[in-house]
Amino acid sequence: MSFRLSTRSRTRLKGVHPALVAVVEAALARSCIDFMVTEGLRTPERQAALVKAGASRTQRSRHLTGHAVDVAALIDGQVRWDWPLYGRIAEAFKVAAADLKTPIVWGGDWTSLRDGPHFELDRKVFP
Numbered sequence: 001m002s003f004r005l006s007t008r009s010r011t012r013l014k015g016v017h018p019a020l021v022a023v024v025e026a027a028l029a030r031s032c033i034d035f036m037v038t039e040g041l042r043t044p045e046r047q048a049a050l051v052k053a054g055a056s057r058t059q060r061s062r063h064l065t066g067h068a069v070d071v072a073a074l075i076d077g078q079v080r081w082d083w084p085l086y087g088r089i090a091e092a093f094k095v096a097a098a099d100l101k102t103p104i105v106w107g108g109d110w111t112s113l114r115d116g117p118h119f120e121l122d123r124k125v126f127p
């Protein structure tokens with residue numbers, strides 16, 4: 001079973017760091033759960049709106065620099081937010097990242113404000 005990025009997902013990867021795009025592609029190719037990209041590069045205006053709404057706590061989001069993506073799990077083409085799906089997608093991301101030697105951080109591993117749909121390049125290697 002191998003899924004492919006939709007045209008819409010590809011459009012949303014515009015401006016995202018090529019190393020992260022490669023991880024997204026490799027993760028999807030090996031994932032047992034289909035997913036789409038919901039957001040990549042973000043404008044400062046949108047980030048400010050998200051902080052105001054309480055959806056984000058930082059004005060220094062990795063999305064502003066193209067170092068982060070958000071995904072949504074798809075079951076039979078329908079978006080699902082069930083938490084366990086994101087753990088399984090994260091497994092695919094972590095294996096893909098290790099294969100490509102591109103360190104990433106999963107928002108689901110954060111201890112505060114866990115963010116299951118969020119993946120970003122590790123700041124230590126990609127400042």
Ligand SMILES: [Zn+2]
Nearest residue numbers: 068069070118
């Ligand atoms: Zn995010």
